[in-house]
Amino acid sequence: MTEEVNIIDKVTQQEYKYGFTTDIEMDTAPKGLSEDIVRFISAKKKEPEWMLEWRLKAYRHWLKLEEPHWQNFSYPKLNYQDIIFYAAPKEKIKLDSLDQVDPELLKTFEKLGISLTEQKRLTGVAVDAVFDSVSIATTFKEQLKEKGVIFCAISEAVHEHPELIKKYLGSVVPYTDNYFAALNAAVFSDGSFVYIPKGVRCPMELSTYFRINAENTGQFERTLIVADDASYVSYLEGCTAPMRDENQLHAAVVELVAHEKSEIKYSTVQNWYPGDKEGKGGIYNFVTKRGSCEGAYSKISWTQVETGSAITWKYPSCILKGDHSVGEFFSVAVTNNYQVADTGTKMIHIGKNSKSRVVSKGISAGHAHNSYRGLVKVNKNAENSRNHTQCDSMLIGNRSGAHTFPYIEINNKSSQVEHEASTSKIGEDQIFYCNQRGIGTEEAIGLIVNGFCKEVLNQLPMEFAVEAQKLLAVSLEGSVG
């Protein structure tokens, strides 16, 4: 019963509730992208020369690339000269404590249910809050430091831990990787950096909360998590944005490095503004997420609950280099109205006896289209490696679509790869059955959808599982009738 927390009945009838804006004085870069802008951002961050050089290389590389349009949806060619690449709340003093944070900002995060005031937090979750282009505050820093855990804004890590940044930044997702990764490398402004030393089990959940606030702004955060030998960390990111009529670009890069016998569990509850019922506005969520299981017996586990964004386009992946390494991908993607999701994973088996597991649940309502796209690749030397993929789609109504694009490349005879897929529709019979027990149609859909996603939701840390369940119900409001 304890895990049977039923929150559906508590879900109020509401639309996107994070759509407010914060009125705060901002320090912004001029619109558009050029070498000068890259230098401007680097200068704002008072970055060392090597960091600027890396950004410039990325920028010059980006100039040579074409915006990709191979995916299962179309989006207008983006005008990069119309986007503001840097926006930060005006803040002159260096923050030593939360008392110095603009109360307006603290209020914003309170409204989002993210308390940055440490003593107020009931759960042991350390939070890094990123507002537009900068990290506002990181909680529980001291307690983490005692264990040797580094959890800070990536811009801070550039100054404080340059050896780690130089070693790992771009090591999993090089700036040459793809169009948006190159763009991110050139203009990323902030994000989180985590380092767990050898043998340490991070004593609390780490979490970053991203908020886009300013108009015409893109958010380009960069997250880097390194787990040294035999360490463990569980990390969660959440995100929201105000309701705006124009589309906003979010092009993040997340890199995970797992050394021998270490484990990284990365969970996302993505709730960017999805646009209105007619499909106007919303975030373009074009993100590159990849983890490398460098050492033997290492493990990386991705869990994502994607309910927001006008377009979600990402494939959190695992490169299973270490022998006996394990990659997991658990995903729920909900699309309603005119939302689009083209998401899935890549599992690249290089090490012997490496294992991967994929569980993907796509839910599509309204006019939305939901695609699973996944690659399982087994290299020649990855003997006895195994993959199991399960891809389930659920349709609500008659105008939505579900698509599956599995790619499998096997170069090794001793490996075993399984793929299962199913598509179902929420039946009138199921809804009527719930109705007849006194459960209204909206609640019934919430219940049925949560049941459908249970396997994935069970992977989330408890507090976030509750949040995610609520979110699923809210995202599908008005999807029938």
Place this chain on the structure above:
Amino acid sequence: MLSIKNLKAEIEGKNILNGINLEVKAGEVHAIMGPNGAGKSTLSSVLAGRTEYQVTDGSVSYFGKNLLEMSPEDRAREGVFLAFQYPVEIPGVSTVNFLRTAVNEKRKYLGLEPMEATDFLKMMREKMELVEMDKSLTSRSLNEGFSGGEKKRNEVFQMAMLEPKLTILDETDSGLDIDALRLVSNGVNKLRNKDNAFIVITHYQRLLDYIVPDFVHVLYKGRIVKSGDKELAKELEVKGYDWIKQEVEAAQ
């Protein structure tokens, strides 16, 4: 409690119910029998509020309220319970979770606070014992992989939990072996009291040996053509439905 007057209903333009009249009072058990296609299941669907059926004439009053104007969920919250002939499966949703939602939705409708988890569990245990429900079933996904008998017992268990005023058992005996039939009937009998009423829809008299009705009605071509007491059911068991059909044709 329930007053059905001249109820007519159709599906896709086809008349199924052609003027049903039925009065049900608290404490009564009414059996509705009849050959296949007589409109038995349509009657239960219309009472529960399935939208595929259009009511074309007549009225249904439930505790003085117009039942036909209420949404299916409000009918349920007002105490109308339909034990389905074919209970649906809902993967990933446990019976416990499902019932907790249902119970609390009803409480919300009645202006009550949600039930405390401990109280809810206590109630579950009591009702499970009452209807001899296997404990392991409640933590499994709702009806998923349940046998026919288990599904029907789960219906009776849900009925026990929701404490309805009017219960419609729609061919609850179909697909049950004799042991399951006895278990299900025992459950129903334990829940019978002077304040609630039952409409038992069945094709066979067998069920009525266990759930003894106060009244038996024969439904034929969308009309109640004969009413009587439990002896009528026994007569039907022996003679079949043909003599009733002939009576009806002759009268016309």
